[in-house]
Amino acid sequence: MMVEILKVEQLSGGYSHNKPIIHDLSFQVGAGELVGLVGLNGAGKSTTIKHILGLMEPFKGTIQVDGHAIKESVTDYRSHLAYIPETPNLYEQLTLREHLEAAAMAYGLDQTTYEERMPQLLSLFRMENRLEWFPGHFSKGMKQKVMIMCAFLVEPDLYVVDEPFVGLDPIGIQAFLDLMVDMKVKGAGILMSTHILSTAEQYCDRFILLHEGRIAMQGTMDELRESVGDPKVSLHDIYVSVAKGEEPWKK
Amino acid sequence: MEKVETLWSRRLSEHWQMTSRYLKLLSNSGFMFTLYILIIGGGYFYQQWVKGLPTTFPTEWILLILFSFFIIRSPIRTLLRSADLVFLLPLEDKLAGYFKKAMVYSFILQSIPLIFVWAIALPLYLHTVDTRFSAYGATLVVLIIIKGWNILCAWQENYLLEANGYKWARGVVSLLFIGLLLFEAPWYALALLVVITVGLTLFSFHPLSQSHLLKWEVLLEIEERQAANFDRFANLITDVPHMKNRIKPRRYLNSVTEIFSFGSNSVFKRFFSKTFLRSGEYFGIYIRLIIVGAIVIWMVSGELSSVIIAVITVYLTAMQLLPMWSSGQVEEGPALLYPIPEQVRQKNFLTIFMFLLTLEALLLAIISCLVGIPILFAFLILAVGIVFSFLFTYGYASRKLHKEAD
Numbered sequence: 001m002m003v004e005i006l007k008v009e010q011l012s013g014g015y016s017h018n019k020p021i022i023h024d025l026s027f028q029v030g031a032g033e034l035v036g037l038v039g040l041n042g043a044g045k046s047t048t049i050k051h052i053l054g055l056m057e058p059f060k061g062t063i064q065v066d067g068h069a070i071k072e073s074v075t076d077y078r079s080h081l082a083y084i085p086e087t088p089n090l091y092e093q094l095t096l097r098e099h100l101e102a103a104a105m106a107y108g109l110d111q112t113t114y115e116e117r118m119p120q121l122l123s124l125f126r127m128e129n130r131l132e133w134f135p136g137h138f139s140k141g142m143k144q145k146v147m148i149m150c151a152f153l154v155e156p157d158l159y160v161v162d163e164p165f166v167g168l169d170p171i172g173i174q175a176f177l178d179l180m181v182d183m184k185v186k187g188a189g190i191l192m193s194t195h196i197l198s199t200a201e202q203y204c205d206r207f208i209l210l211h212e213g214r215i216a217m218q219g220t221m222d223e224l225r226e227s228v229g230d231p232k233v234s235l236h237d238i239y240v241s242v243a244k245g246e247e248p249w250k251k
Numbered sequence: 252m253e254k255v256e257t258l259w260s261r262r263l264s265e266h267w268q269m270t271s272r273y274l275k276l277l278s279n280s281g282f283m284f285t286l287y288i289l290i291i292g293g294g295y296f297y298q299q300w301v302k303g304l305p306t307t308f309p310t311e312w313i314l315l316i317l318f319s320f321f322i323i324r325s326p327i328r329t330l331l332r333s334a335d336l337v338f339l340l341p342l343e344d345k346l347a348g349y350f351k352k353a354m355v356y357s358f359i360l361q362s363i364p365l366i367f368v369w370a371i372a373l374p375l376y377l378h379t380v381d382t383r384f385s386a387y388g389a390t391l392v393v394l395i396i397i398k399g400w401n402i403l404c405a406w407q408e409n410y411l412l413e414a415n416g417y418k419w420a421r422g423v424v425s426l427l428f429i430g431l432l433l434f435e436a437p438w439y440a441l442a443l444l445v446v447i448t449v450g451l452t453l454f455s456f457h458p459l460s461q462s463h464l465l466k467w468e469v470l471l472e473i474e475e476r477q478a479a480n481f482d483r484f485a486n487l488i489t490d491v492p493h494m495k496n497r498i499k500p501r502r503y504l505n506s507v508t509e510i511f512s513f514g515s516n517s518v519f520k521r522f523f524s525k526t527f528l529r530s531g532e533y534f535g536i537y538i539r540l541i542i543v544g545a546i547v548i549w550m551v552s553g554e555l556s557s558v559i560i561a562v563i564t565v566y567l568t569a570m571q572l573l574p575m576w577s578s579g580q581v582e583e584g585p586a587l588l589y590p591i592p593e594q595v596r597q598k599n600f601l602t603i604f605m606f607l608l609t610l611e612a613l614l615l616a617i618i619s620c621l622v623g624i625p626i627l628f629a630f631l632i633l634a635v636g637i638v639f640s641f642l643f644t645y646g647y648a649s650r651k652l653h654k655e656a657d
Contacts, residue, residue, distance in 0.1 A: 053588060079590035089584045092498045093530040094522075099585070102518050106589035111513045134498055150585060 612636020
């Protein structure tokens with residue numbers, strides 16, 4: 001039995017009770033597993049992520065990270081996860097070094113570990129020379145690298161990643177993918193929302209296809225193929241078919 | 252689709268709608284009342300003061316500095332928005348009229364304070380420089396012309412990313428012009444300067460727009476800086492939600508924030524101390540208020556009154572620093588998800604807050620000592636200051652943070 005890092009059960013939620021955006025979502029992310037969260041704009045990916053982060057309260061259902069629900073202790077719950085947002089938000093008044101330092105301190109890393117991991121991450125993302133810079137001088141891609149470095153610096157049990165590839169340079173993308181593989185080996189779980197399906201197909205262990213707030217299909221690539229009855233079909237084709245509302249698994 | 256020709260007038264009316272809303276708030280606040288009192292009272296004392304001045308008083312030099320400041324500083328308000336870099340960029344050719352209107356608008360707007368300074372200095376000038384009103388009247392006409400020239404040249408500078416050389420040239424020429432005017436130099440000196448200016452305009456400034464591309468990002472930056480200046484001013488009275496803070500790195504103060512140990516209990520101590528030192532104007536306001544408080548204590552030179560002034564200074568500082576809690580934009584960045592309880596965040600903020608107020612009380616006590624307040628009262632300043640800081644921090648401020656958190 002695989003250890004479940006993230007366990008979502010019958011989650012319904014949204015901004016208004018009359019109009020829930022996500023309905024009855026149930027899925028898990030196991031230790032050492034990278035799960036792709038795939039869906040059109042407006043399918044409910046971001047809402048799902050906000051619920052997992054505890055920025056929104058579910059109408060119904062439960063979410064557990066490492067067996068902790070957010071209601072027990074917000075601090076405890078959040079100490080097990082790191083989030084890499086699609087739009088990087090940094091503090092204008094803090095340098096790159098200070099962002100990394102704050103993350104390390106906030107998540108309870110000791111100074112030796114921090115000083116060990118930081119230079120490695122910096123060189124991976126080619127940011128060694130930017131350590132004393134303020135984010136005002138960073139491009140979007142660089143800001144994203146800062147968010148990614150903060151997350152991997154902490155090495156939490158669960159990573160929640162929202163569309164990481166847009167804006168990153170090829171070195172950044174490769175470094176990010178390599179890090180995800182490393183963390184998987186170390187036993188972390190990763191939930192990643194993305195539109196870059198070819199990369200997702202190559203790197204994700206399982207997929208959750210969201211359509212209009214519901215899970216249309218989920219499973220490994222083989223399982224998805226099996227359910228649509230086509231052993232060669234790509235994730236892209238399945239996704240397009242789901243997005244068109246064709247319910248391919250009924251074919 | 253909107254016509255380019257009407258764009259300026261629409262932008263201008265939108266801008267004034269926004270601005271007048273803040274001006275209305277401003278005029279309803281105690282600020283305007285204070286200003287009236289200052290003008291009426293100040294005017295009376297000013298008249299008295301001028302009458303007693305010897306004719307050797309260096310009015311020319313003072314006016315030279317004042318006029319130069321208002322003339323050479325010529326940022327052009329284009330009312331551009333960041334989206335214009337995408338949507339208006341293809342229309343650059345058709346925007347000549349728009350930018351011309353922007354220049355005229357900036358010219359008129361910036362001439363107003365110039366005329367004010369001129370008018371305020373009128374009695375001073377007539378008493379100490381030249382008794383003929385016509386001389387001073389002619390000065391105004393020339394000043395306005397130089398202002399116009401500065402605006403024209405400042406526009407040309409927008410075609411360069413690095414226009415410092417041109418800015419210096421413009422500044423020096425303007426300074427010379429105003430100087431010659433005030434010191435009533437012979438006509439040929441002025442004529443020579445006119446020739447130089449015309450040459451500079453035709454051969455240095457004018458070609459810029461011919462041989463370079465308009466730097467839209469420079470325009471936008473100038474516009475945003477001016478908008479921010481107004482916002483900061485309005486923010487003294489009311490809350491300006493869209494205010495963007497500029498960052499001053501102040502790297503020489505970095506080590507101060509590193510005194511807090513490495514660990515989750517220090518995250519927000521470091522965060523808020525860095526916010527205080529670098530973000531917005533907190534540090535500037537803090538220093539300025541201490542200086543003002545010190546000057547008032549020195550001028551009044553009373554014993555008990557110095558204690559009262561010190562406490563008022565600490566109180567004003569506290570009110571100015573309190574918004575730091577929310578305007579560090581904690582909730583918009585990664586710290587939103589930090590696994591650190593709200594109580595710890597608040598406690599850390601209050602620690603920094605209390606420290607700053609106590610330090611201020613200490614500084615005011617030391618300064619009082621230096622300006623001759625008896626040492627006993629200096630100690631009293633320190634003691635009362637600390638008690639007040641404590642009550643404000645853990646009574647008022649702490650309750651306010653709790654309320655905001657709910």
